[in-house]
Amino acid sequence: DGGITQSPKYLFRKEGQNVTLSCEQNLNHDAMYWYRQDPGQGLRLIYYSQIVNDFQKGDIAEGYSVSREKKESFPLTVTSAQKNPTAFYLCASSPPAKGSNQPQHFGDGTRLSIL
């Protein structure tokens, strides 16, 4: 079945450590997105990519980095510069967003906590 796979489901980060969250999709979607969700709040865009080897900062990119070397993969690194990383991280993909209805398909998320 086609879908988006995020791993791990739970992740713990030590002070000063970088951690990488995996996101893989087999939907053949061009666009991929990373969101952060804090308890009781909406989704805030961290980074997004419309095509391989290209990505743009979202609204809260500081302390995060991404790469898009393959169409299927869009890993997110939470760096030590992100001082409050505890949150639920969601990855999504969609066909190219060119003004028409392009619903986003979400993975099951990764819960990141500080040790």
Add this chain to the structure above:
Amino acid sequence: GQSLEQPSEVTAVEGAIVQINCTYQTSGFYGLSWYQQHDGGAPTFLSYNGLDGLEETGRFSSFLSRSDSYGYLLLQELQMKDSASYFCAVQHAGKSTFGDGTTLTVKP
């Protein structure tokens, strides 16, 4: 920038109809989407409006008025499983901006 407003909580009884409103301020607006998220789960797409008017998908309908920068999600024949958070999201410039969500509680 982009901003969306929706009520934080709505409560209704099983079998009833509920409307969740969303107002937005944005540039480069393409359309308004609605997503459902059960507690601890992933958001799932419900509906999209690119043009003014009503879109119907089973028990769910969504409405858009571009001139008023306003939309709503209508849920009919409410079931207990409809208890969840509902997010409106504006599509613009190759990405989406989400509202803070409305928590719907359906009571017996």
